[in-house]
Amino acid sequence: MIYIFTFVALTIILLGYIKIAKTLNIVDRPNNRSSHQYVTVRGGGIIFPIAAVLWYFFYGQIAPWIIVALLIIAFISFIDDIIPLKSSGRMLVHIVATTILLWQIQVFDLPWHTVILIYILTLGWINAFNFMDGINGITGIYGLVSLCTFLWLNRSINFISTELLITMIISTLVFLFFNFRRRAKTFAGDVGSVSLAFLLAWFMISLIIRTGRVEYILFFCVYGIDSVVTVLMRLAHRENIFKAHRTHLYQFLSNEYKWSHTKVALIYGLIQLTINITVILSITNNWMNFFVLLFSIIVLSAAYLIIRYKIQKAINWKYSY
Numbered sequence: 001m002i003y004i005f006t007f008v009a010l011t012i013i014l015l016g017y018i019k020i021a022k023t024l025n026i027v028d029r030p031n032n033r034s035s036h037q038y039v040t041v042r043g044g045g046i047i048f049p050i051a052a053v054l055w056y057f058f059y060g061q062i063a064p065w066i067i068v069a070l071l072i073i074a075f076i077s078f079i080d081d082i083i084p085l086k087s088s089g090r091m092l093v094h095i096v097a098t099t100i101l102l103w104q105i106q107v108f109d110l111p112w113h114t115v116i117l118i119y120i121l122t123l124g125w126i127n128a129f130n131f132m133d134g135i136n137g138i139t140g141i142y143g144l145v146s147l148c149t150f151l152w153l154n155r156s157i158n159f160i161s162t163e164l165l166i167t168m169i170i171s172t173l174v175f176l177f178f179n180f181r182r183r184a185k186t187f188a189g190d191v192g193s194v195s196l197a198f199l200l201a202w203f204m205i206s207l208i209i210r211t212g213r214v215e216y217i218l219f220f221c222v223y224g225i226d227s228v229v230t231v232l233m234r235l236a237h238r239e240n241i242f243k244a245h246r247t248h249l250y251q252f253l254s255n256e257y258k259w260s261h262t263k264v265a266l267i268y269g270l271i272q273l274t275i276n277i278t279v280i281l282s283i284t285n286n287w288m289n290f291f292v293l294l295f296s297i298i299v300l301s302a303a304y305l306i307i308r309y310k311i312q313k314a315i316n317w318k319y320s321y
């Protein structure tokens with residue numbers, strides 16, 4: 001019954017937000033760097049932190065400081081959706097929220113070099129996830145794949161609240177109803193992509209700590225590889241990596257290759273789902289270890305580079321200096 005209430009409540013909240021956002025002009029207007037062609041409400045992903053708050057009050061007020069950190073990072077991201085903020089200010093808030101998260105799940109009990117690595121990876125993941133939110137459906141589909149994977153593993157490992165995972169899946173489905181279409185009713189905005197990335201980081205770190213299997217990091221490899229390679233290429237071509245751009249592979253496919261947003265989003269989601277299933281089977285059957293993890297990352301990165309090269313060649317893409 002609570003899940004039905006959550007679904008109805010989040011749907012009503014998002015409908016109300018879309019109406020208010022239109023009135024207050026909280027919208028994305030297309031420009032030469034955009035992947036959309038219509039004025040669209042921004043910030044519909046606000047239902048992700050709202051869903052987490054609903055879970056907090058419905059299920060015994062668990063992990064209060066993580067919810068506080070989530071609300072802090074969601075608030076600054078929503079402000080950034082309305083009035084663009086300096087990257088330094090946003091990063092400071094991300095560091096504060098990440099610090100609270102790592103403190104709450106006892107990461108600081110680990111060796112100092114491990115703590116630093118987790119800091120870097122968490123902050124990188126949050127920003128990478130935000131960068132990847134550029135076409136209809138991709139954030140929702142990728143988030144749904146990740147959440148469903150965590151839910152499946154949680155049946156046997158029990159590393160996070162099952163109710164929280166289900167609540168977040170419901171919020172993602174509600175968001176996708178308004179976003180996963182040719183002409184989206186709303187975009188996630190920074191508030192949505194950053195909040196969802198923060199929650200996924202929580203689940204991933206908890207899973208790795210609970211099992212001691214760092215190989216689960218491959219659950220994020222599709223976004224990770226696309227983001228890291230794109231940043232490195234832009235740096236190599238002397239581009240400002242903080243400026244808006246259209247040089248992720250998914251942007252080439254949707255903008256220059258003219259594939260529909262929904263098709264590209266589904267492809268990204270299905271590739272990650274296939275990898276997730278392979279990782280789970282590999283760990284279950286003891287086929288996976290750290291060296292296999294490194295080999296897998298190398299192979300996946302090579303495959304990505306080959307596909308990217310072929311796409312750029314087909315569209316005759318050239319970087320501007």
